[in-house]
Amino acid sequence: xxxxxxxxxxxxxxxxxxxxKGCPAPVAEQTVEQLQRERLLSDERFLESLVRARRTRxxxxxxxxxxxxDKGVTRDAIERGLDAARAGWDEDIERVxxxxxxxxxxxxxxERARQARFxxxxxxxxxxxxxxxxxxxxx
Numbered sequence: 059x060x061x062x063x064x065x066x067x068x069x070x071x072x073x074x075x076x077x078x079k080g081c082p083a084p085v086a087e088q089t090v091e092q093l094q095r096e097r098l099l100s101d102e103r104f105l106e107s108l109v110r111a112r113r114t115r116x117x118x119x120x121x122x123x124x125x126x127x128d129k130g131v132t133r134d135a136i137e138r139g140l141d142a143a144r145a146g147w148d149e150d151i152e153r154v155x156x157x158x159x160x161x162x163x164x165x166x167x168x169e170r171a172r173q174a175r176f177x178x179x180x181x182x183x184x185x186x187x188x189x190x191x192x193x194x195x196x197x
Contacts, residue, residue, distance in 0.1 A: 066104040069094065070130025105131060105139040116154040119147065121181020151182050151190045164191060 067075075069090050076086035093099035105126065112122045119140050126136045155173060164170035170191055177187045 066107040067099065068101050068104040068129050068131055069099060072099060101131065101135060105135055109139055109143045113150055116180060118180050118182030120183060147186055148189065151177060151186050154180060155190055
């Protein structure tokens with residue numbers, strides 16, 4: 059219960075932790091099912107919580123998707139969660155870029171490549187990176 063008190067967990071993640079601490083697999087499965095019935099464990103809450111936390115820390119959808127996959131969240135649930143969080147990625151990537159590099163746009167190709175690599179490492183998509191580094195001028 060102390061694990062659940064600290065933060066949300068996914069069912070697969072909690073099952074792995076229990077088994078890793080020496081809990082027999084059938085007991086771990088029963089425990090996870092009981093916690094889900096009591097609504098103390100929810101994959102949906104876990105998904106929303108992790109997406110919100112990682113976005114706040116400046117990570118993009120690709121990196122968040124990988125982390126969710128690594129934690130055992132199903133592909134469908136990941137896509138639903140990221141679709142729900144779709145709004146705001148443009149603001150997120152611009153905030154991350156400004157925090158690291160300041161308000162000035164890249165002056166040359168080397169600087170542009172440096173910023174693109176940083177944003178790619180943070181998990182933003184190619185299209186998102188292109189948009190933030192090549193903003194359309196409004197006439």
